[in-house]
Amino acid sequence: DAGVIQSPRHEVTEMGQEVTLRCKPISGHDYLFWYRQTMMRGLELLIYFNNNVPIDDSGMPEDRFSAKMPNASFSTLKIQPSEPRDSAVYFCASSHRPRDNQPQHFGDGTRLSIL
Amino acid sequence: AQKITQTQPGMFVQEKEAVTLDCTYDTSDPSYGLFWYKQPSSGEMIFLIYQGSYDQQNATEGRYSLNFQKARKSANLVISASQLGDSAMYFCAMREDYSGNTPLVFGKGTRLSVIA
Numbered sequence: 717d718a719g720v721i722q723s724p725r726h727e728v729t730e731m732g733q734e735v736t737l738r739c740k741p742i743s744g745h746d747y748l749f750w751y752r753q754t755m756m757r758g759l760e761l762l763i764y765f766n767n768n769v770p771i772d773d774s775g776m777p778e779d780r781f782s783a784k785m786p787n788a789s790f791s792t793l794k795i796q797p798s799e800p801r802d803s804a805v806y807f808c809a810s811s812h813r814p815r816d817n818q819p820q821h822f823g824d825g826t827r828l829s830i831l
Numbered sequence: 832a833q834k835i836t837q838t839q840p841g842m843f844v845q846e847k848e849a850v851t852l853d854c855t856y857d858t859s860d861p862s863y864g865l866f867w868y869k870q871p872s873s874g875e876m877i878f879l880i881y882q883g884s885y886d887q888q889n890a891t892e893g894r895y896s897l898n899f900q901k902a903r904k905s906a907n908l909v910i911s912a913s914q915l916g917d918s919a920m921y922f923c924a925m926r927e928d929y930s931g932n933t934p935l936v937f938g939k940g941t942r943l944s945v946i947a
Contacts, residue, residue: 747934749934749935758937758938758939758940759922759937761934761935761936764934772934805874807876809876817864817881817883819866819878819881820878820934820935821878822868822875822876822877823875824873824874824875825874825875825876827874
């Protein structure tokens with residue numbers, strides 16, 4: 717079975733540019749999570765969706781960040797305008813309804829560098 | 832207050848030896864789940880093992896086992912017979928009210944280095 721697929725794997729862009737990160741969850745998973753990982757702050761939850769509906773976006777750092785899930789098989793995380801402090805690894809994860817021993821399955825991440 | 836605390840930023844272990852990675856957690860919820868993930872240098876996050884708060888026995892998965900001490904709120908990961916490929920970051924995570932729909936909260940991680 718295909719895992720969570722993220723694109724691009726690496727993104728280098730100049731500050732002020734719009735950045736769009738993409739995620740395809742595992743088929744049948746109805747929860748999708750976006751995380752950001754930095755050395756200073758570790759893994760932070762940005763936002764998560766249930767059945768394509770955003771449930772909690774309290775982790776989104778600023779209005780420059782937005783996320784959408786137009787259908788069950790696709791989500792985007794957009795940063796506009798981007799800043800150097802947004803440089804991080806961004807992970808998408810998906811799961812069935814988070815109960816019992818259901819882990820979240822992670823994509824390989826997008827390593828974002830804002831110059 | 833931190834929900835998940837991993838007090839060991841880095842650990843070294845000799846190949847073929849066992850190693851314990853510490854994790855303590857903080858919750859007042861009687862229902863919760865604890866997870867360990869491995870992140871090798873290539874960057875992906877790999878699920879290793881799970882322990883539920885109501886599980887009577889410690890979880891085991893191959894060379895991984897969880898030393899679950901509920902009263903002390905600790906869920907230490909034990910890796911037996913360490914291999915060079917075990918060198919990675921290890922993250923402890925918790926989901927409160929695991930019958931609900933809360934996401935995982937992660938600790939800061941422990942970097943394990945296995946020495947030949």
